[in-house]
Amino acid sequence: MATLIPLVPLSAADWQKTFFEIVTGHAPLVWEQVAAGAATIAVVFLPSVLLLAMFSIWWERKVCGHIQSRPGPNRVGRFGILQSLADGIKLILKEDLTPAASDRLLFRLAPYLSFAPVFAAFLALPFGPNLTFEPKLNAGVFWILAVLSVEVMGVILAGWSSNNKWAIYGAMREACQMVSYEIPLGLSIIVGVTAAGTLNLVELGHLQGGGLHTWVIFKNPFVFCAFFVYFIASLASNKRAPFDLPESESELVAGFHTEYSGMRFAFFFFAEYAAMFVVGGIQTSLFLGGWNDPFGLIGRYYSQWIGDPVTHRNGLIVLNLIGLAIFCTKALGIMFVQMWLRWTLPRPRIDQVLYACVKVLLPAACVLLLGTALWELMVPSWHVARMLTNPLPWFDYNPVKWTDWARGGATTSLVVQVILALIGLGLLSAVMLWVGLAFIHGRKRRQRLTEPEPIPA
Amino acid sequence: MVADAGLLAVATQVETLSAVLFYVFSGLTAAGALGVVLSRNIVRTAVCLLFTLLGVAGLYFLLESEFLAAVQLVVYVGGTLILIVFGVMLTSGSQFRRFQPKPAEIVIAGSVAVVLFAALVMAIRNAHFVTGWMETQAKYPVGALGQALLGDYLVPFELASVVLLVVMIGAAYLAKARRREGRPVARGGGPGANLVTPLSQKARRWS
Numbered sequence: 001m002a003t004l005i006p007l008v009p010l011s012a013a014d015w016q017k018t019f020f021e022i023v024t025g026h027a028p029l030v031w032e033q034v035a036a037g038a039a040t041i042a043v044v045f046l047p048s049v050l051l052l053a054m055f056s057i058w059w060e061r062k063v064c065g066h067i068q069s070r071p072g073p074n075r076v077g078r079f080g081i082l083q084s085l086a087d088g089i090k091l092i093l094k095e096d097l098t099p100a101a102s103d104r105l106l107f108r109l110a111p112y113l114s115f116a117p118v119f120a121a122f123l124a125l126p127f128g129p130n131l132t133f134e135p136k137l138n139a140g141v142f143w144i145l146a147v148l149s150v151e152v153m154g155v156i157l158a159g160w161s162s163n164n165k166w167a168i169y170g171a172m173r174e175a176c177q178m179v180s181y182e183i184p185l186g187l188s189i190i191v192g193v194t195a196a197g198t199l200n201l202v203e204l205g206h207l208q209g210g211g212l213h214t215w216v217i218f219k220n221p222f223v224f225c226a227f228f229v230y231f232i233a234s235l236a237s238n239k240r241a242p243f244d245l246p247e248s249e250s251e252l253v254a255g256f257h258t259e260y261s262g263m264r265f266a267f268f269f270f271a272e273y274a275a276m277f278v279v280g281g282i283q284t285s286l287f288l289g290g291w292n293d294p295f296g297l298i299g300r301y302y303s304q305w306i307g308d309p310v311t312h313r314n315g316l317i318v319l320n321l322i323g324l325a326i327f328c329t330k331a332l333g334i335m336f337v338q339m340w341l342r343w344t345l346p347r348p349r350i351d352q353v354l355y356a357c358v359k360v361l362l363p364a365a366c367v368l369l370l371g372t373a374l375w376e377l378m379v380p381s382w383h384v385a386r387m388l389t390n391p392l393p394w395f396d397y398n399p400v401k402w403t404d405w406a407r408g409g410a411t412t413s414l415v416v417q418v419i420l421a422l423i424g425l426g427l428l429s430a431v432m433l434w435v436g437l438a439f440i441h442g443r444k445r446r447q448r449l450t451e452p453e454p455i456p457a
Numbered sequence: 458m459v460a461d462a463g464l465l466a467v468a469t470q471v472e473t474l475s476a477v478l479f480y481v482f483s484g485l486t487a488a489g490a491l492g493v494v495l496s497r498n499i500v501r502t503a504v505c506l507l508f509t510l511l512g513v514a515g516l517y518f519l520l521e522s523e524f525l526a527a528v529q530l531v532v533y534v535g536g537t538l539i540l541i542v543f544g545v546m547l548t549s550g551s552q553f554r555r556f557q558p559k560p561a562e563i564v565i566a567g568s569v570a571v572v573l574f575a576a577l578v579m580a581i582r583n584a585h586f587v588t589g590w591m592e593t594q595a596k597y598p599v600g601a602l603g604q605a606l607l608g609d610y611l612v613p614f615e616l617a618s619v620v621l622l623v624v625m626i627g628a629a630y631l632a633k634a635r636r637r638e639g640r641p642v643a644r645g646g647g648p649g650a651n652l653v654t655p656l657s658q659k660a661r662r663w664s
Contacts, residue, residue, distance in 0.1 A: 030470035106504060113507075139524040139599050146527035149535030153507055156539070160500060160546055168546075179539060182531075199599055 019130045022309050022316050040133065045122055052277055053270040054084035060273075060339050066442060067343045075455070094262035099163060102259065106161035111260070111267035114154030117147045118274045125281040126201040128291050128323035129302050130316070140201035141189055144282055145182075148237065148275065152178045155239075158268070159256035170255030173245045173350050180357045181236040181243075184229055187365035191226035191372045192286045195219040205290030209299020217287040218420040219381070219413075222371035227287045229365050231334075234279040236353065238272065241342035245350055280334035281327070288330050291323030298323055381413045478519055486512030497555040503542045510534050524599050 020036055058073065058081060065072025073080030098104055121144045123133040137143055152175055159171020196204055196216045208215045217227050236243040245255075257268045284290060292298050302319055305312035348356070485508055492505030510533045517526035558566075606614050 030474055034474065103498070103500065106500065109504070137523055139527050142527045142531075142599075143523060146530035146535070149531050150511075152535060152539055153504075153542070156542055156546075157500075157504065160542075172543075175539060175543065179535070182535065 019320065022130060022313055037133070041123075045119070045133070049119060049122060049274050050270060053273040054088065056273040056276065056335060057087070057269065058084045059336075060342075063336070063339045064343050066439075067340070069442070088266065091262050091266045096263075097259070097261045099259050102163045103161040106157050107259075108264075110154050110158035110161060111264045111271075112154075113157060114151055115267050115271040115274070117150040117154070118271050118278055121147045121278045122274070124201060125278065125327075126205045126285050126290055127327050128320035129202070129205065129298075129306075131320050131324055132202050135200075135202045137200065139199045141193060141199045141204075141282065141286060144278065145186060145189065148278070149178075149182060151271065151275065154271070155256050158260070162256075162259035164259055167256050167258045170245075170258070174239060174256060177243060177245065177350070177353055177357075178237050178239070180354055181233045181361075184357060184361035184365040185233040185237055187362070187369055188226040188230035188233060189282075189286065191365070191368050192216055192223055192230075194369070194372050194376055195223045196286070201285050201290075204285055205292065206299065206302075208289040209292045209296060209302070211296035211299075212289075212294040212425070213414070213417040213421040214296070215287065215289040215292075215421070218417045218424060220372060220375045220379070220416060221420065222368045222375060223287070224420055224424070226365070226368045226372070227283065229361055229368065230283065230287075231337075233357075233361055234283070235338060235341065236357065238275050238279055238338075240272075240276065240338050242345040242347050243353055244342070244347065245353065276335050276338055277331055280331035280338075283334055284327060284330040291327045293322075293326055298326075379412050379416075475519060479516070482512050482515035482519065484512075485509075485515065499545050499556070500542070503538065503545055506541070507534060507538055510538060524602060 020032075061083070062072040062080070073083035076082045076086050098107055124137055124140045124143050126132045126135075126140075155174050155178075156171045159167040159169075159174070162168075193199055196207055196219070198204060198207070204216070212218070217224055235241075239245075257265055260268065298319055301315070305315050305319070309316055489505045489507070489509030489512055493502050493509060496502045496505060510529065514526040514529045514534075517523075517529055
């Protein structure tokens with residue numbers, strides 16, 4: 001149902017050329033839009049989401065293994081890459097168990113109710129300047145938040161319809177946790193949106209096209225902190241460790257999906273890993289520059305070429321594909337940090353989890369919102385000054401020209417952004433150095449805790 | 458002339474598409490509402506309410522108010538419906554207990570429903586519905602909404618937030634666990650009776 005929603009009429013004067021128009025050269029008719037949309041979802045989105053889930057399950061097991069000083073799956077295919085495929089085949093072939101005392105209809109409905117909202121959120125993510133499924137969603141960020149809050153129902157239903165007290169405990173904890181953490185989640189998103197000025201994800205991407213210092217996370221120190229608040233809140237809303245009480249394997253057997261086996265269980269896992277990617281995608285598009293590279297080249301060439309898309313067709317297609325690769329890399333990087341945290345931190349109790357939400361993250365988010373609102377009021381920023389003369393939603397500017405900044409009266413803004421960008425770069429390189437050193441050190445260890453046995457011939 | 462014919466063709470196709478989508482969403486809403494009313498199992502009632510709310514969100518999308526659709530999902534589905542489901546699950550006893558209305562209840566409910574239905578039908582017949590496209594503010598509706606909320610409608614906005622604050626404080630007060638003051642720390646005698654170290658006091662504070 002959610003996939004039919006974007007097919008409302010396009011306005012005649014639409015400056016956002018869709019990929020369809022760039023490839024075929026003419027504007028699509030209405031039925032062509034419908035067909036193209038349905039084909040995109042069936043052929044591109046659904047397989048990609050499932051492949052992404054399979055890949056991230058394998059990756060999680062590899063990360064888990066290496067952190068625990070063992071190799072992870074390495075027997076099925078080179079580096080164990082086919083392990084997820086083997087698991088998928090196994091799960092499909094399993095017996096389809098429905099507990100006799102459960103509510104059958106709701107038991108069967110719950111995995112789909114858990115997966116469908118996450119899949120609907122994929123439709124709003126800006127994978128490239130022309131690669132968004134619905135580019136005119138003017139409340140894009142809010143739409144993703146709204147749709148992720150429908151996922152809570154799926155989990156509650158799963159726990160309830162299993163007719164199993166451990167499942168119900170897991171479902172109640174999960175609902176409590178997800179719903180409470182939506183508050184700091186929303187507030188930290190508002191902080192970012194206040195600094196950026198728009199909720200439309202494609203416009204956010206265009207806004208950050210001028211280079212590393214134009215990324216929204218570096219706009220002011222409050223947004224910088226709000227990124228981390230959002231990251232922690234998104235961990236909790238995804239039921240990821242250290243907030244994975246709903247499926248705390250050592251306590252509740254498997255939490256709310258105890259009674260699920262086979263493909264239904266797989267659907268919950270698809271939902272979880274797809275939600276991790278969606279959350280990483282939100283952080284990327286709102287805070288970390290979207291599809292833009294740190295040098296601003298994609299933004300510059302796109303603004304030059306989009307005026308005449310027929311001549312520069314191949315260039316635009318290449319730009320879109322590079323943007324897609326950059327977006328996915330950033331979102332997968334955030335997923336890696338989520339996986340890293342899972343296997344590093346212990347699990348707090350539910351009251352400690354809620355304490356962290358209500359007494360730590362919520363006041364922090366409110367203070368950051370106040371700070372960023374005051375900052376936006378008092379410090380003139382570049383895009384506001386420029387918007388008076390150039391009402392395009394994206395900004396065709398050369399970020400290296402300092403006179404542009406000085407003319408808009410936004411020198412303080414530029415200095416703060418550059419300082420924050422340097423701090424961010426420093427943090428990122430420190431983290432990557434740490435991970436790289438750990439990797440090298442791990443390989444150099446003479447004796448690992450478990451060595452794989454040779455397979456007898 | 459050609460351009461007009463082209464635009465007219467597009468407009469007709471768009472109207473057909475919108476009509477189809479309207480029937481789909483309103484069908485979903487109506488089916489969900491029927492499920493809420495006719496279902497005998499209380500948790501299934503809540504799930505049918507979920508589909509009703511999703512259908513209404515779809516209708517808001519058709520009206521080009523995507524912000525309102527998202528608000529519908531966040532507030533109704535992610536808030537109100539979860540609250541209803543919690544209440545249902547924690548108070549309903551057995552999962553398979555079904556509604557068993559008495560004949561008197563059926564008669565009263567039926568007559569109230571008939572009266573309400575007649576009133577709605579009369580109201581709909583006398584209402585004036587706009588046919589054709591209405592120009593919603595296409596460019597930045599969310600921004601206009603924000604400006605209206607903090608501009609023309611500031612007083613209702615602030616009053617609503619005060620009401621919500623009062624509700625939150627009241628709920629927190631009602632749900633607060635009462636600690637009994639002056640509880641004896643340990644009964645006299647017995648092993649380990651006087652092991653009240655500062656560490657165990659700290660642990661007690663956390664548990």
